[in-house]
Amino acid sequence: MKEFPLIVTTDWLAEHLDDPQLRIVDATVFMKFPEAGGPPEVESGKASYGKGHIPGAVYADIVGELSDTDSALPFTVPPRETFVEKLTALGIGDGVYTVIYDQNALVGESVAASYWASRLAWQMRYEGFGQIAILEGGLQKWLAEDRDLSTDVPAFPKADFTGQRQENMLATKEDVQKAIDDEQTVLINSLSPEEFAGTQTDDPRSGHIPGSENVFFGLHADEQTKALYDDDKLRALFEHTGALDPDKKVITYCGGGIAATWNALILNKLGQPNVAVYDGSMNEWASDPSCPIVKSTK
The missing domain is CATH 3.40.250.10 (Rhodanese-like domain)
Known part of the structure; x- marks a missing residue:
């Protein structure tokens, strides 16, 4: 399997949607900062994923499943075995490559940065998963180009994984x-x-x-x-x-x-x-x- 860039374009992804070695992941999380100050309000993007996502994409729940829910700090890395189990259940592991996107979902802000996608990509690389790219511009760019969405939820066989933590x-x-x-x-x-x-x-x-x-x-x-x-x-x-x-x-x-x-x-x-x-x-x-x-x- 050839190496590919850390970031891929929407054109590249559209051309590879039917590749059986490809896994597409929606990593959207919604975050809103209250006007009165204080900690942000955080919401999983799973419901939004269900209303429409890039064809072939699965949803990875960073908030509910891929962060350490027992930690006093939000969003820190979960136990390795938990993370690996969740990712391999989505069909991600040896022999596939993964493209991750999000919705640039900082509510009320115009920042263009796929930071939830990069968070998942970083966690994956930390645990030893390889062949990972971020979709440039995320779902917003995909939609702006009038590309198709799907409500179908794909199911892939559980993947094998032999990577080591970095x-x-x-x-x-x-x-x-x-x-x-x-x-x-x-x-x-x-x-x-x-x-x-x-x-x-x-x-x-x-x-x-x-x-x-x-x-x-x-x-x-x-x-x-x-x-x-x-x-x-x-x-x-x-x-x-x-x-x-x-x-x-x-x-x-x-x-x-x-x-x-x-x-x-x-x-x-x-x-x-x-x-x-x-x-x-x-x-x-x-x-x-x-x-x-x-x-x-x-």
Whole structure:
């Protein structure tokens, strides 16, 4: 089976819909931030999937089945055996390749980023699944091009899986604490400039981890077309951070480890292989008073 890019176009997917080795996954999650502040409201995209999805797609429930429901933190990786069991039951494993999409579903925002799709792709690679791509522009781009949807729910035979966990892809709080004073590690905060600075709230624990560089995850694609910018423009967004140096390690983080996977994917696309995601991100960091936070711009 030939290698294929980290990101595929809608044209590519349309041409391969009938490939028996292809698995298409809808990873949509809806997230809405209350106007009064506080934690986001999160809803599975399973009902939306049932109303219409890309033909041949199965649904992967990141919220209900593919996150650690026993954790005090939302969306952290579940036990390996749970994740592998759920994915292989969808027919994903050895001998197939997977294209993941979502609906860019940050309610009330115009950010063009398939960050739920990238979250699932990152979890899969972390557990050792291979041959994974993100659909450029997600379902919104697919629909804008008047492509077909289906309500049929495919059933695939349970897959075999022999992959091994890639421990270097996940960063812990302890890894980040060490990285603060490590010149060979670049910390990338993936949130908005306001969240990075801590100016959007009076919360004393808002802001960023000392030494972090800010690259907002919503800057990588056109808000109207949902298409990714070219590599030169993407590189320019990271140039000031040092994250493109292949001799350095990069750790991306955000609020809860979702948007950080989109930045990690873009860095991989630009040729930086040494990227880990801080799974606990600011949810974990800010909850520990011993962890320093900077509340200012750089």
